[in-house]
Amino acid sequence: MQFIYAFGETGLGLGSEASQISAVVYSSANDHHVKEVLRCKYYGRYMDDSYFICESKEHAEAILAVMLGKYAETGIQTSPKKTNIVKLTRGFTFLKTHFSLTETGRIVARPSRESAARQRRKLKKFKKFADAGQMGMAEIRNSYMSWRGYIAHLNSRRTVHNMDRLYIQLFGVSPLIKP
Secondary structure (H helix, E strand, O other): OHHHHOOOOOOOOOOOHHHHHHHHHHOHHHHHHHHHHOOOOEEEEEOOEEEEEOOOHHHHHHHHHHHHHHHHHHOOOOOOOOOOOOOOOOOEEEOOEEEEEOOOOOEEEEEOHHHHHHHHHHHHHHHHHHHOOOOOHHHHHHHHHHHHHHHHOOOOHHHHHHHHHHHHHHHOOOOOOOO
């Protein structure tokens, strides 16, 4: 408890192992309630982000009402801006990935707009660091290739292509060529 209270009276500190374990354990009872009592077949959670998929809007509203009550009982605060009921055809963003459903029933996962915008800003900042001698090309490439590896498993061919073009424009070399 000393590790948890070290961050203050509200919330958990980011990054510490104690915070990560606590975040998972704290909401475990809610997870069991959704799956075992409410019998929600399509439910998932990663750390403090969760989703559930229902057959109807009415069913989703009923589950959300119950879960908001459960969260309130355990002291978990939800963000009104991020807590929504949306049609799958409209899509939703979960863990910086935008999921949508096509007319044929195929699920498409693309990077969120914020993810690509953040990476563009980061590359431009890296260019300034490189010009000032504060960052080497190997470090820049490693960072970019890490992002590229994450984004490659999504439906993101155009995003990767455009980001590679920006990398070449900024640094004069393809990120696929090791320095």
